[in-house]
Amino acid sequence: MKRGDKILMVLVLGWISVLVLLPLSGIVREVWTNGLSSLAEILRQPTALRAFMLTFWLTLGSVVLNTIFGTMLSFILVRHSFRGKVFLEGIIDLPFAVSPVIAGFMFIILFGPRGWIGSWFDAQNIKIIYAFPGMLLATLFVTFPFVVREVVPVLREYGIDQEEAAYVLGASRWQTFWKVTLPSIKWGMIYGITLTIARAIGEFGAVIVVSGGIINKTQTATLLIHHKFMDFDFTGACAAAMVLAAVSFIILIAMQYIFSKRKV
């Protein structure tokens, strides 16, 4: 290794340690000094448990809907040709460019009690904003691109030769999809799902705007952390944050594993 490279390496490793690793130690220390009892306590509070459950349902909803529609969209983008396709390709990434707060705000404008669509639902006495449906919509919006972005390149690379072979051998469309296409895009899809899960669990800005922050009802795990922090319960906030951090650590490890599988 050249001398310049060595110096650069030390600088880079130092930067990573200070920027990424040091903050992790901060939260661990905070929980440690307060004793692990604070961690146990947060896992026993009914409010906290409800918040974690709500996050779970939102994540599940986002994964199911965005995997189905994301895969369908990937198919259309790769296999169909129609006018406006380039435009459609440009739209996919839009949610990444929109600030989460603004994403939530857009859904208030649309689905709020006085919104374009929301006023109709309001007349039917169905609440969308400040309730579960609105929070699900916001989470769906911010997580939409992940599956599409992972499945499209795999599908494109894979081509249709094997599918044609399956047709010729007499397989139905449905059989071809389940037995030929799906297995080949599986790892790309799973990687997209993992990213969706990570983002859905951690989403804060979009959800806080549409949730109204009703404790025990529309409070997700991230909103719980925010609430505790604002309430000067820093120990509680740290304990809850530690739980989420542990979950994201597991996701990170899963991502590494899936990424290596996908490359094969």
Added chain:
Amino acid sequence: MQENKSTPGGLILRGITLSYIALLIVLPIIAISCKAFDGGMARLWQEITLPQALFSLKITLILALIIAIVNVITGTATAWVLVRCDFPLKREINAIIDLPFAIPTIVTGIMLVALYGPRSLIGAFMQNTFNLEIIYNSPGILIALLFVTFPFVVRSVQPVLEEMEKEIEEAAMTLGASPAQIFRKVILPTLVPSIITGAALSFSRALGEFGSVVIVAGNIPFKTQVAAVYVYGEIESSNVPGATGVSFILLACSFAVLLLLNFIQYWNRQHEER
């Protein structure tokens, strides 16, 4: 590749999917754009030129620009070290680069307060010796934004560096080029598109970041109130026109960046085909 494009099944598939995207993505963006011009141009102008709104937009743009520049340097250096150097625990460190994407932004905020807050070791030390507040001040926002945007440049430059053939560099070396010359004239030109892509992604993310900043920055007008936090405040106080005005400007900036990215990708593809 255009099988089943106009079979009934294909049309239904396309219809359902396009409706989903229209409802989930297109309609909300149209709605907020229409809302921005509800009261006419004059009203929109009035909302975004309010001193507090203008300040929040200005500080957001400045911070995002700083973030993009710092990330270009640190991100490219990190990608270089990860591809070209060997050191123990390399795989683990490579994995850790993605941590900021995996960790919820609000957790990032809490972590930084725990580390640099007024009650922490480092925070108290900085306060006492340099009279410098990190949390509830702009250095805190910078650190938070650097954390959440760190992976962008690394992850866009790294694959390009991995693909790069060492032969070209070796050829340049045999022809008597110095390492600095090789870097400037051989390596850098190949990396530029991916560096710009990473920088644009960090810039765009820094413009809109909310979760970590709202914890670290507090909400102090004319000091730490970035645009996303301003919009949030206006929504909370039910000032829809105020929130819409600043949102519209932020959206316009992010879309401009996205357009630039699409253009780079297009240019890249054209370039490769030649």
